[in-house]
Amino acid sequence: MTPLQLVVCGTDTDVGKTVVSALLVQGLGAHYWKPVQCGLEPGPEGGGDRERVQRWLQLPAERVLPEAYRLGAPVSPHWASALEGGDPRRPGPPLDPERLALPAVQGPLVVETAGGLLVPLRLDLLQIEQIQRWGLPVLLVARSGLGTLNHTLLSLEALRRRQIPVLGVLLNGEPHPNNAATLEELGGVPLLGCLPPLPQLDGPTLAEQWQRMDLSHRLGVDA
DSSP: OOOOOOEEESSSTTTTTTHHHHHHHHHHTTEOOEEEEOOOSSSSTOOOOHHHHHHHTTTGGGEEEEEEEEOOOOOHHHHHHTTEEEEEEETOOOGGGGGGGGOOOOOOEEEEEETTTOOOOEEEEHHEEEEEHHHHOOOEEEESTTTTHHHHHHHHHHHTTTTTOOOEEEEEEEEEEEEHHHHHSSSOOEEEEEEEEOOSHHHHHHHHHHHHHTTTHHOOOOO
């Protein structure tokens, strides 16, 4: 069986992409790569999402791949790269798409994007266009609660228009009495489950959730 390589993208900012990415890395035994990191945080508990995933799962360094870009400002990549110049009159160079080529790894790979599908990586390159270049299927992460129907259905429509394959939608947050059923009915893709708020983020806790949600079967990666 060909190892699963996929892109984790969210319907919006702060929907839980990194937690879901860690869940997938744990369950698949995958490498993790976030090609563009914006909003680096100072301090021992800060850094970026790569550091968080490595800390949560206690992964060896070779399983967490270095970013193509590490940008300090907590803004869209196209703007964050411009701010790297430190002088509004002399903005930093735009992101180079050649640096966003997929890394050559043996086995499963989880690629986490920065922000949502239509976030500009540069003014002439949207994130969804870079996903097309990678040619990998998408797992879409969405909030479980109020507002998710519009964001999720719009994201699925954008993916469908560009003929990008979607593995499914995974909700993050407190289970909602109707949103999951509505998305399953209207979304046209599998609803993979709902990841509830977790008491702690570590390998055993995420492994337990992987089993509870039966994600090996749902993603077609049964041993």
